[in-house]
Amino acid sequence: MAHRDLPIPPHFDPDNVGEVWKVSYQERAEEAERWAKLHNIQPATNDRFKICLVAVDVQNTFCIPGFELFVGGRSGTGAVEDNRRLCEFIYRNMDVITQISPTMDTHQAVQIFHSVFWVNDKGEHPEPFTLISEEDVRKGWWKFNPLLGHTLGISEKYAERHLMHYTRTLKEGGKYDLTIWPYHVMLGSIGHALVSAVEEAIFFHSIARASQPNFQVKGDNPFTEHYSVFGPEVLEGPDEDQIAQKNVKFIEELLQFDAVIIAGQAKSHCVAWTIDDLLKEIFVRDKKLAEKVYLLEDCTSSVVVPGVMDYTDEANAAFQRFADAGMHIVRSTDPIERWPGIRL
DSSP: OOOOOOOOOHHHHHOGGTTTOOOOHHHHHHHOOOOHHHTTTOOGGGOOHHHEEEEEEHHHHHHHTTSSOOOOOTTTOOHHHHHHHHHHHHHHHHOOOOEEEEEEBBBSSSTTGGGGEEEOOTTTTOTTOOOOHHHHHHHSEEEGGGHHHHTTTOOHHHHHHHHHHHHHHHHTTTOOOEEEOOSSSTTSSTSSSSSSHHHHHHHHHHHHHHOOOOOOOEEOOOTSOOBBTOOOSOOOOSSSOOOOOOOOHHHHHHHTEEEEEEESOIIIIHHHHHHHHHHHHHHHGGGGGGGGGEEEGOOOOOOETTTTEEEEEHHHHHHHHHHHOOEEETTTTSSSSTTTOOOO
């Protein structure tokens, strides 16, 4: 059956995408089943051409104005506009999106990118958005907070060696310097939750298409940053001890789909690093697999803190590199059946 853009369900209000509210699950579930019958939406198991939508870190912390790390982009309203388009994309293409995989950045207070982890000679913690380089650690400008050794189960000596090794590994790997972020996506917090409007769209899809979302939790390791859902920034400690591992299972699951669509926040960090890791895994297998990946460029924005940091250019350069490798840069408003390689 030929795909046609579905109408947007009447419950969706584009004006409340930037707000936090309670989803009426039972009501939405009943509506979704009626919606599926009304528009002859078939169960996802019937899809001959299987599509997965990866929604990267579409959480309140990153997407709601006033929260800790709102991704405004250069426009100042980036993530809100992105999510409005993302919700509409899900509803319009509900009959052909086989599964949705939301990633969930998940942190606690004591982690390497939070202020409490570090102190200077005066016992002061670094301010949010401080960048810590290998040189900063070597010169002792920033050190491990010794009060945290017990709760992390490590010695101060090991911690200092780890921080030296960690910042050097980032530099050698061409990664960003370690960034001290504001406390964000704290496990159990409102900021950790999915944006209400996106959560509702994912829930509606799961009922209408009888397709369980494939949630992927990341970022809970205290010893490394974890931008990409496929793996953390650093895998080994200073003694070649494994401190983390790649999410090989999710990589294998995604590559079974005929098309993988990626959106979310932030374009310059978790989205770019996720795509980069996926591309590396594709190159190991078959470079032509890159052609099954589609990047929703109008459903993602870069980290911009006016007067402090602006990663827009880096993000755009990364997306150009992904396109050069064979991935497709698309817009959510383009008819999906006209995307190159889509066979509905």
